[in-house]
Amino acid sequence: MTNEKLNIAVVYSHHKLGDLIWQLPYIKSISDHYNSKVTLIVRPKTQAKDILKDESYIDDFFYCKFRKKLWYFIEVFILYLFYKKKKFTHVFILDKISRPAIAAKLAKVSNIIGPGIKSQKKWLTTELFLTENDYKNLNYSEQSEKILKFQKISIKEKIPKINIRKQTLSVIKPNIKEEKKYVSFGVDSFELYKMWYEEQFAELANKFHENRIAEKFFLIASPDNSEVVKKIIDLSGRDIFYDCSKLNLLQVIKVIKNSIFFVGNNSGPLNLASALQVNAYGLIGNAKVSELTNSNIKPILPPSYENVFKKDRLEMKKINTQEVYNFITSDLF
Structure with a gap:
């Protein structure tokens, strides 16, 4: 699929490096499907800006700490401002967190896609959602695979790979x-x-x-x-x-x-x-x-x-x- 006007964000809120690595095939599949690089929104603890900087399918990074209590509302506003600035056409959320979806809705993003577990569902623009059984019985990779299949996005390679140039390490x-x-x-x-x-x-x-x-x-x-x-x-x-x-x-x-x-x-x-x-x-x-x-x-x-x-x-x-x-x-x- 080709469209120069597409601007895509992918959100993943988990803090563990291993969990983010397992999501890389699905993030790349989104990029491949739309023939467009993506902006990756993750926690700073993942150090994604450093370890994924040589990936050809990622255009930009944005760090969000995904904190609780008062920070919840502050971060909804921060994400809203970021979405408005970047003029995203698509926001993919690869876990059940609601605040990226709320911010996208407020920013009038046309396509807001996620698992739709619990309260997140009402902020999405899709009609197909994971079930509670999916959330309990599927691992994180399987959940992302099902989310993408709902969008008819093919996944050609499920094994995560990270590309690092020699110049980066030298x-x-x-x-x-x-x-x-x-x-x-x-x-x-x-x-x-x-x-x-x-x-x-x-x-x-x-x-x-x-x-x-x-x-x-x-x-x-x-x-x-x-x-x-x-x-x-x-x-x-x-x-x-x-x-x-x-x-x-x-x-x-x-x-x-x-x-x-x-x-x-x-x-x-x-x-x-x-x-x-x-x-x-x-x-x-x-x-x-x-x-x-x-x-x-x-x-x-x-x-x-x-x-x-x-x-x-x-x-x-x-x-x-x-x-x-x-x-x-x-x-x-």
């Missing part, structure tokens, strides 16, 4: 020696029960190092979980680690891109590694591995694994270190 730290062999470990998670144990990461790093598979290990974690990184380093007893807990997302992308492979918990950095098309191994002990279907992630599961959520970190301990080592080396070599 000007940022850390400086990485290309002749060395690096591996990235994603050692924390926003949901702490999904974390493999520190002693297991330390043991795995030592095994890779002893067998000359890797010389240095990037330990990727958020600043809030820097103690996890420190504990792994202490338990290993070897000077083979780089603490990445103070790096921003673009710097994390650089270290992942320079790694032979990534292994880590079911969290944002794992999804990021997969989208960057780096060999990505996911430690899945208490989450649904079925949710990784549309990805390049290779799951490593414990014995007697069940495809259900269990908010119990002890389930992660059942993933044996030697079996993780064997799985990865067998797959790579």
